Amino acid sequence: MSLPPVEVPSGAMRFNSDSQKLEYWDGAQWLEVSTFSPNLNGGARGVFAGGTSNVIDFVTISSTGNATDFGDLTITRTSGGANSSSTRGLFGGGYSPISSIDFITISSTGNAQNFGNLTSARERIGATSNATRGLFAGQGTDPATVSNVIDYVTISSTGNAVDFGDLSVARGRLSACSSSTRGIFIAGSTPNSSTNSNIIDFVTISTLGNAADFGDTTVQNVWVGSSSNSIRGINFGGYSDSNVNINTIDFVTISTLGNASDFGDLTVARRGCLSTSSSTRGVSGGGYDGSDYRNIIDYVTIMSIGNAVDFGDLTTIRAFNCACSNGHGGL
DSSP states (O other): OOOOOTTOOTTOEEEETTTTEEEEEOSSSEEEOOOOOOOOSSSOEEEEEOSSSSEEEEEETTSOSOOEEEEEOSSOOOSOEEEEOSSEEEEEOOTTTEEEEEEEETTSOSOOEEEEEEEEEEOSOEEEEOSSEEEEEEEEEETTEEEEEEEEEETTSOSOOEEEEEOSSOOBSOEEEEOSSEEEEEEEEOTTOSSEEEEEEEEETTSOSOOEEEEEEEEEEESOEEEEOSSEEEEEEEEETTSOEEEEEEEEETTSOOOOEEEEEOSSOOBOOEEEEOSSEEEEEOOBOSSSBEEEEEEEETTSOSOOEEEEEEEEEEOSOEEEESSSTTO
């Protein structure tokens, strides 16, 4: 195969006619897209938990339609964070603030059980994972009270979280997503600032250490919902410096460094619409539109660009909930 022209953008896709494989350009080389997929018992399942209640819902991401009741969290959990492996979903932290972590078995239904505790009580956090480790990062209770702490747990076990390192900038109301190797933490509110943050930073999940700068989002933003496959991270909606809910969707290529690019728009501008994904679709559920909580679920095809499409509805109206799946980009 010949070298690509210089104008090929990071994240571009091609079919290699020699190897008969799909490849993507990471900014320096063509890499083969993995076609491995775990047994997901009928398809990747997206789970939405908490918000203004302790309700857990689920959807089959490859389909469309309304969510179905899964069970309940051990407590009402607002503004916490969720991460997952192909078998377990974890829900940690939350208002006002709390330190507990719950877990579920994603392929089943039923109530959550206690997993352990974060290193401190925290709310308005970002969370992501690979197949082994779950990360919980940041904290925000008001503009003056934020944290740079990143905790981690081993998802297959139970027990308390351990210190991983620090974010590049302390902040709360952030979001997160990942590939199997990298976790990225997106936007948020920084200490005593009159503006929201456009910061994106990253860590290598299998190591310990502090986050490094990745680039910037297209909008200075808080309460973003983020999801990913193994290549792209997608960021849905949020709340701008102008105190306006936004419908912006942007994306990054996780294996590279650089600023986010425009992807399209949500069906309804809103913040706190927490998001998850399969290897092909990103779904974003719930949110606050400035006057009321919503039960909307939108979806996009991750490797395309364009506006979100209606997927269905959650079982209840809510925002600032937690979301995870058994088929996201970290697996």
